[in-house]
Amino acid sequence: MNKNIPILTADEIQKMQTAGRLAADVLKMLDNHVKAGVSTGKLDDLAHDYIVNTQHAIPACLGYHGFPKSICTSINHVVCHGIPDHDRILKDGDIINIDVTVIKDGYYGDTSKMWVIGEGSIMAQRICDVAQKALYAGMSVVKDGAYLGDIGAAIQSVVEPERFSIVREFCGHGLGKEFHCEPQVLHYGKKGTGVQLKSGMAITIEPMINQGVWQTKVMQDGWTAITKDRKLSAQWEHTLIVTDNGCIVTTARDDEDLSFIIS
Template sequence: MNYMIKKPTEIKKMRISGKIAAEVLEMIEKYVRPNISTEDINQICHDYIIHEKKAISACLGYHGFPKSICTSINDVVCHGIPNKKKILKEGDIVNIDITIIKDNYHSDTSKMFLIGETSILSKRLCTIAQESLYRSLKLVQPGIPLYKIGETIQNYVENNNFSVVKEYCGHGIGRNFHEEPHILHYKNKDNNIVLKKDMIFTIEPMINSGNPQVRCMKDGWTVKTKDRSLSAQYEHTILVTEYGCEILTWRKNEKICQKLSNKN
């Protein structure tokens, strides 16, 4: 269990990495408009990460992933590959997922972008996905059983008549992209881990407007909803603090409960 606890020197580095990841999402917002390709978005993010922030994209080359970010549009749940033929259009929703390595330490964050005027369903799905993340963040503190995170997310999502994807989960993060523990977004009491101060992990619920089942495309990466319903995801990397959590990837325009500590 102690191997999940980060040292002060590691936490300091992860604050820097997390801030960079958040800044990428803040930077790209003005470009995410109708008629831009996801490849163009990828290139803008790549150049900013490499040249402006002197950091590395953890996605690029990870198990052969070919791009620097993930762009998941409409019924794509996660791991969408940027492509010059994928052009954003009015009414789309797209998740942009950023993972940074700075000074050997990772951070991971994503958010939804609504393109032009979107449907009521799209807006509501994105709102519930974001709120499910925020509700779980407010729960985090030392002594809380890990399964409570997933229980909180699942209850909120299903009470709003959406579904939670179970095949993919949050994860510990640090020197490695994916570390222990697994952070499930649904209730599962099999895991007896209790949160401790100085743990760092991601929470990244993926929720669907239809059924929770997903399918992986032939490219080996792109995951879509099986029933072609819409999907939305928000993700933060967080540090468990003495009385709550610090959001390492917090963005300046986010308004979350004061219990959470943001040092950015």
């Protein structure tokens, strides 16, 4: 096992669950505001105020390696790390991923979800749905003794039959008292390969899937990653803590059915 991967204590797991719940609550709070006519800058303002003044927590993205905002807002062909902007107004047909990371008592909760604005196209709805199914497939194999390759293989088994591609330049990661730590969680792979999971490890699974090619490029702002062919991209993310028989989903929301998860 990689000695650089933290194993959380029972007290640390409790703190991770608190941070994860707060991150999930930010997405729930934003739900009524994510609609046509709203700017991504306004969504960032709402999230920042809620995290700081209601949750008394810290928005992890703000200032992280110079990132200028408190959340990431990635629209249509933006794969990840989109920067909120008061001039970017959501319109009918857009799809948007909002990625939220909260720090509470020194521990992190990291999660994201997709929205389809108004009447999205059949393709827009399909890529969002497949991305969520891919996340759940990856989550379903997490338990003590499983391998990181099992997660990637499970995600591939959902995405590739649908003729979408899996982004390879970005991946999930370890989480705890650091925003990003070992292990790197690839969203493709072979069963039985890679790092073996152990109870107490915390990871994110966050598959990014593209309508066209998997290749991406980063814009001049140094953050915004887009699909190379400018076709649609979708992503969902949860933070998980490995247990003997399954996992704890610290960022679970009450609008989703996670009954397939054994904790």
